Amino acid sequence: MLHPCHRTVAEAIDAALRASDVRQKVMAARAAARDWRLGRLDFTFDKPMPDHPGRPQHPNLLAPRHMPRRGKAQSLRGRIALFHALAHIEFVAIDLALDIAGRFGAEMGREFVTEFLSVAADEAMHFVLLDRHLRTLGSHYGALPAHDGLWETAFRTRHDVAARLAVVPMVLEARGLDVTPPMLERVRAAGDTRGGAILERILDDEIRHVRFGAKHFFALCQRRNDDAENLWKSLVNCHFRGAINPPFNDSARQAAGLSRRFYAEVAS
Numbered sequence: 115m116l117h118p119c120h121r122t123v124a125e126a127i128d129a130a131l132r133a134s135d136v137r138q139k140v141m142a143a144r145a146a147a148r149d150w151r152l153g154r155l156d157f158t159f160d161k162p163m164p165d166h167p168g169r170p171q172h173p174n175l176l177a178p179r180h181m182p183r184r185g186k187a188q189s190l191r192g193r194i195a196l197f198h199a200l201a202h203i204e205f206v207a208i209d210l211a212l213d214i215a216g217r218f219g220a221e222m223g224r225e226f227v228t229e230f231l232s233v234a235a236d237e238a239m240h241f242v243l244l245d246r247h248l249r250t251l252g253s254h255y256g257a258l259p260a261h262d263g264l265w266e267t268a269f270r271t272r273h274d275v276a277a278r279l280a281v282v283p284m285v286l287e288a289r290g291l292d293v294t295p296p297m298l299e300r301v302r303a304a305g306d307t308r309g310g311a312i313l314e315r316i317l318d319d320e321i322r323h324v325r326f327g328a329k330h331f332f333a334l335c336q337r338r339n340d341d342a343e344n345l346w347k348s349l350v351n352c353h354f355r356g357a358i359n360p361p362f363n364d365s366a367r368q369a370a371g372l373s374r375r376f377y378a379e380v381a382s
């Protein structure tokens with residue numbers, strides 16, 4: 115399918131954010147990343163980003179407390195529920211990466227846009243891999259309900275790039291680094307080698323995503339003459355409603371540029 119020709123990076127990002135059809139969003143996100151990389155889009159931010167991106171009719175979005183329990187990863191049903199939940203996280207992650215690039219790109223510069231559009235393309239790939247895997251398990255994205263809490267954190271931090279970086283890549287995505295290895299073990303123990311390989315690939319990419327977030331947060335603090343550690347803690351307290359709990363994947367966090375000293379203190 116041909117995609118419409120966008121002139122500015124904001125137009126291309128806006129189109130991908132607004133796409134509500136699953137395939138269309140994946141293709142539009144990839145097109146925005148590719149066209150930017152190939153120099154086909156102007157570094158111009160002439161469109162405000164939508165506060166609520168397009169969502170498909172399915173899955174039904176429920177408040178996290180209304181989500182059914184997932185069950186054991188060993189059972190097929192439990193595994194389908196797990197991969198469905200992960201597919202939803204990746205689907206929303208496409209929008210999280212697009213939004214940070216489109217909303218804060220003008221103030222943060224070209225490298226920021228390049229890196230977060232590459233994240234958007236990664237998230238689209240992660241989503242496709244998980245949806246494909248769900249299909250081999252006899253299901254698909256949209257077959258189960260999903261929780262609608264993820265976008266909220268982005269929405270609450272739409273006015274401040276420091277707050278967005280502090281809670282999205284440096285808390286939510288960093289959390290992914292902690293929970294993926296034990297998940298990977300359980301999926302492999304259930305004999306799902308292909309599912310395990312997908313989770314391993316995702317984990318590798320997510321280290322890079324957290325690293326981009328941390329790098330830009332630290333650089334921003336330096337420019338604003340802010341103490342990174344104090345600012346991060348106060349932004350997390352202010353904008354993140356969940357808890358930051360151990361166990362931490364210290365080596366992955368270290369590889370992403372987050373030192374233990376940085377997050378251990380806010381752990382509850």
Ligand SMILES: [Fe+2]
Nearest residue numbers: 204207237240
């Ligand atoms: Fe991802």
Ligand SMILES: [Fe+2]
Nearest residue numbers: 207287320323
């Ligand atoms: Fe990510």
